[in-house]
Amino acid sequence: xxxxxxxxxxxxxxxxxxxxxxxxxxxxxxxxxxxxxxxxxxxxxxxxxxxxxxxxxxxxxxxxxxxxxxxxxxxxxxxxxxxxxxxxxxxxxxxxxxxxxxxxxxxxxxxxxxxxxxxxxxxxxxxxxxxxxxxxxxxxxxxxxxxxxxxxxxxxxxxxxxxxxxxxxxxxxxxxxxxxxxxxxxxxxxxxxxxxxxxxxxxxxxxxxxxxxxxxxxxxxxxxxxxxxxxxxxxxxxxxxxxxxxxxxxxxxxxxxxxxxxxxxxxxxxxxxxxxxxxxxxxxxxxxxxxxx
Numbered sequence: 553x554x555x556x557x558x559x560x561x562x563x564x565x566x567x568x569x570x571x572x573x574x575x576x577x578x579x580x581x582x583x584x585x586x587x588x589x590x591x592x593x594x595x596x597x598x599x600x601x602x603x604x605x606x607x608x609x610x611x612x613x614x615x616x617x618x619x620x621x622x623x624x625x626x627x628x629x630x631x632x633x634x635x636x637x638x639x640x641x642x643x644x645x646x647x648x649x650x651x652x653x654x655x656x657x658x659x660x661x662x663x664x665x666x667x668x669x670x671x672x673x674x675x676x677x678x679x680x681x682x683x684x685x686x687x688x689x690x691x692x693x694x695x696x697x698x699x700x701x702x703x704x705x706x707x708x709x710x711x712x713x714x715x716x717x718x719x720x721x722x723x724x725x726x727x728x729x730x731x732x733x734x735x736x737x738x739x740x741x742x743x744x745x746x747x748x749x750x751x752x753x754x755x756x757x758x759x760x761x762x763x764x765x766x767x768x769x770x771x772x773x774x775x776x777x778x779x780x781x782x783x784x785x786x787x788x789x790x791x792x793x794x795x796x797x798x799x800x801x802x803x804x805x806x807x808x809x810x811x812x813x814x815x816x817x818x819x820x821x822x823x824x825x826x827x828x829x830x831x832x833x834x835x836x837x838x839x840x841x842x843x844x845x
Contacts, residue, residue, distance in 0.1 A: 574837050582833020585826040592823055596646055599639035607640040607793050608632065616809045626811040628802065638816055641793040644705065645823065648778040649771040652712035657767055659713070660720025661759065665751055667721070668728025678721065685718035694777050698786040708787050712774045720766050724759055731755050768831035772824040779820050795820050 576583040595602060611631035619626045625634035667678040685693070694715050701707040731737060732755065740750050779796030781787030788794040790801075795816040802812025 579833035579836060581829050585829035585833070588822065588826040589830065592642055592826075593646060595639055596642040599636075599643065602639060603633065603636040605633040605636040607637050608791055609636075616805065616812075618809070619811055625815045626809070628798070628812055629805065634798070634811065634815055637793040637798060638795065638819055641795045641798060641816065642819070642823075644788055644792065644794045645775050645778065645820070648705075648708055648712065649775040649823075649827075652709050652716065652774050653767055653770040655709075655713040656716035657720050657763060657770065660717035661724045661756065661763055663717070664721035664724030665728045665755055665759070668725040669732055669747065669751055669755065675725075679725070682718035682721050685715070686722075690715050690773070691777060691780060694781060695784070695786060698781055703786055703789045705788055705792070708778055708781065711781075712777060715777070716770055716774065720763075720770070723762060723766065727759050727762055728755055731758055765831055765835045768827055768834055772827040775820065775824055775827075 609632060611627070613631065614623070614627050615629055615631040617623055617627040617631075623633050623635065625638065628634055628637070663678050663682075667675040688696075694711050697711040697714065698707060701711065737750060737754055740754055778787055778794070779799070782794045782796030783800040785800065788797055790797065798816040799813050799820075802809070802816075805812050
């Protein structure tokens with residue numbers, strides 16, 4: 553009973569409102585990062601309202617124009633407004649960061665909790681599969697998969713989902729090995745509660761803080777991977793707007809028109825750092841062992 557009350561109190565402490573309150577009070581860098589992420593998301597959603605241009609509108613007479621009042625970030629080699637393409641490119645980068653991270657974490661969490669709870673040959677099979685995936689550098693594995701599947705946004709989603717599940721599976725497995733020895737799990741098992749119910753009602757809910765932190769830290773990795781794949785010509789294909797694709801297209805004009813690479817490259821850097829700082833802040837808040845230090 554004491555364990556149940558403690559868990560209920562911990563769950564109340566980790567509500568969204570209390571987490572955000574502690575985030576803004578205890579970690580200013582993480583709070584600023586959260587605000588930056590919200591700003592990027594709003595800019596992606598309301599992109600048509602923030603610019604008078606179309607992301608694919610070409611005006612060759614205005615090609616390679618430097619930043620000005622008419623074009624805040626200048627124009628590219630086809631006369632397209634870079635600010636507009638960055639707004640629409642943020643949709644691609646954020647979707648590529650968020651959706652594959654959700655899928656890979658769902659796969660990794662389910663496989664990790666299954667391996668940790670049941671153990672035996674099932675644990676051995678799942679962990680050996682994870683070891684095989686982790687044996688390859690994630691970028692190299694993503695390049696191989698994209699080469700096999702071909703370019704395109706859907707294939708980028710699929711590739712990132714398949715590449716990033718293994719590390720989450722190992723972390724959730726380690727959490728499960730600790731949780732399944734706790735008194736509330738043993739009590740549920742003693743009164744005849746079925747294993748699937750124990751997993752989904754007692755173990756996975758207690759892994760939520762870890763899953764949240766993993767989610768915020770996986771997003772920047774996915775954004776960087778997508779940008780790298782697009783830069784190499786294996787990711788999102790022209791004429792779509794993507795930050796990595798824009799950097800790749802502008803590198804040949806780097807010495808004469810550096811703004812083609814500079815602004816999308818800075819956008820990638822800012823959003824990746826924001827998610828990393830946010831993940832670090834959430835880890836400090838949601839981990840009770842860190843709060844005690």
